[in-house]
Each structure stands twice: as C-alpha cells, then as structure tokens.
Amino acid sequence: MRRSKPSSGFTLLEAIVVVALLAIVATVGGPLLLRLVHRGKLEGTARQTAIRLRMARLEAIKQSRPTALRIDRPAREMVALFDENGDGSFDPGERMLGRELLPSGLDFRAPDDDPAPIAGFPTTSGGDVGQVTFASDGSVDFAGGIRIADRRGNFLEVRVEPRTTARIEIRKWDGAAWRAAGEGGTAWRWY
Numbered sequence: 001m002r003r004s005k006p007s008s009g010f011t012l013l014e015a016i017v018v019v020a021l022l023a024i025v026a027t028v029g030g031p032l033l034l035r036l037v038h039r040g041k042l043e044g045t046a047r048q049t050a051i052r053l054r055m056a057r058l059e060a061i062k063q064s065r066p067t068a069l070r071i072d073r074p075a076r077e078m079v080a081l082f083d084e085n086g087d088g089s090f091d092p093g094e095r096m097l098g099r100e101l102l103p104s105g106l107d108f109r110a111p112d113d114d115p116a117p118i119a120g121f122p123t124t125s126g127g128d129v130g131q132v133t134f135a136s137d138g139s140v141d142f143a144g145g146i147r148i149a150d151r152r153g154n155f156l157e158v159r160v161e162p163r164t165t166a167r168i169e170i171r172k173w174d175g176a177a178w179r180a181a182g183e184g185g186t187a188w189r190w191y
Contacts, residue, residue, distance in 0.1 A: 038150050039190050041103050045148055046156040046170045049078060052098055053132060053160060053168050056080045059097055060134040067097065071118050071146055073128040076102040078146075090131075102148070109149040111173050119157075120144020132160060140166040145178070152191045 010018075053069055059082060060067040066083040068090050080097035081090045102108070108117040118130030121144040133141045143161035155173035160166055171178040172188045181188060 035152075035190065038105065038152055039154070042106060042148065042150045042154055042156055043170075045103060045106055046158055048100055049146055049148070049158045050168050050170055052078055052080050052100055053158065056097060056132070057134045057138050057140075057166055057168075060136055061138045064136040066133055066135055068131050068133045071108060071121075071130045071132075073108045073117065074125075076107070106148055106150055108147065109155070110147040111155055111175075117147045118144070119147065121146075134166060138166055139164050145171075154191055 056067040056069050059080075063082065065086050068081050068083075070079045070081060070090070071077075072079070078100045080099070082095040082097055083090060084094050085091075110117045110119070116127065118127065121130045121132050121142050123130040130146075132144070132146070135141065140160050140163050143159075143163050145157040145159040147155060147157045149155045157171045157173070157178050159169045159171055159178070169180055171180050171183075174189065179186075179188075
C-alpha cells in the first residue's frame with residue numbers, strides 16, 4: 001500500500017481568499033495610514049518650530065544678545081538668527097543659528113476666518129515675512145503665533161506668550177478656537 005505525499009503548495013481557492021483579505025485591509029487601512037502620515041508631518045513640523053523658538057530664546061539668554069526666528073512665507077522657511085554685533089537688527093552678515101524648510105504639503109496658513117498665519121509678530125512684505133525677536137533676558141518683544149496647515153484642513157499654531165516669560169505652546173484650531181492638547185478634556189480632532 002502506497003501512501004500519498006501531502007502537497008506543500010496553496011490551492012487556488014486559498015490564494016484568492018488571501019488576495020481578497022489583503023484588498024480589504026488595504027481599502028480600509030490605506031486612508032487611515034495616509035491620514036496618520038499627514039498628521040505626523042504637521043505635528044513634527046510644529047514641534048520643530050517650537051524647538052527652534054526655544055533654541056533662539058536660550059541662545060539670547062546665554063549670549064546676552066537678541067536672537068530672532070524669521071518666518072518667510074514665500075520661501076516656506078524659518079531662519080534663526082543671532083544679533084552678533086548687538087545693534088538690535090539682524091543684518092545679512094549675522095550668524096545663522098538654524099534653518100528649517102517646510103515639508104511638502106504644509107504651508108504657513110491660518111483658517112479662513114483668521115487669515116494671519118504670522119499672528120501678533122511684526123511682519124513686512126504684506127505679512128509674508130514675520131519675525132519673533134527674543135531679548136537678552138529671554139523675553140519676547142510681541143506675543144503671537146506661527147500657524148502651519150496641511151491640505152486636509154488641519155491647523156496648528158506654535159504660540160509664544162506671555163511676553164515676559166515667552167512660554168511656547170502648540171495649539172490646534174478646532175473650528176472655533178485654538179486649543180492646547182487635552183484642553184477642555186478633549187483630544188484634538190484630525191481631518
């Protein structure tokens with residue numbers, strides 16, 4: 001009596017079931033994964049902006065000279081500068097502390113009913129270039145926020161206030177107001 005050897009491959013039916021399950025997972029999980037990637041990019045950029053602001057503030061205190069973070073909307077960049085000669089202005093020859101370009105898909109932008117992407121800080125060029133300036137004691141000249149948005153309608157603001165302590169906080173637009181994470185006992189809603 002001869003015993004048959006079990007097959008070691010897949011049947012056509014098993015392969016079809018696996019492919020169908022993968023298609024269902026991709027259909028359901030794909031958009032969720034894409035949304036998480038966009039959210040991570042926006043949150044990471046806001047955190048990096050907060051780090052640049054804190055770095056500029058600490059450098060002002062450490063060196064006892066003003067520093068600034070310049071926001072250039074058309075160039076889609078932030079540049080941290082040190083007032084090397086202590087004259088209170090940031091000339092082209094001043095030392096650069098760091099430069100950050102916005103990732104693709106993000107812009108300096110605010111919600112439609114609050115059109116100022118650089119809110120509260122002095123701006124030039126029709127509001128396209130703004131500057132956050134830290135004094136040698138770590139205080140900031142003006143309280144305000146830098147607003148960053150993705151194309152899905154999510155808006156984050158890196159807020160600097162009050163002027164004396166220059167506290168830096170990340171907040172999200174909820175459709176009615178800017179809120180810090182967990183403020184009011186609710187999580188941020190993402191689109």
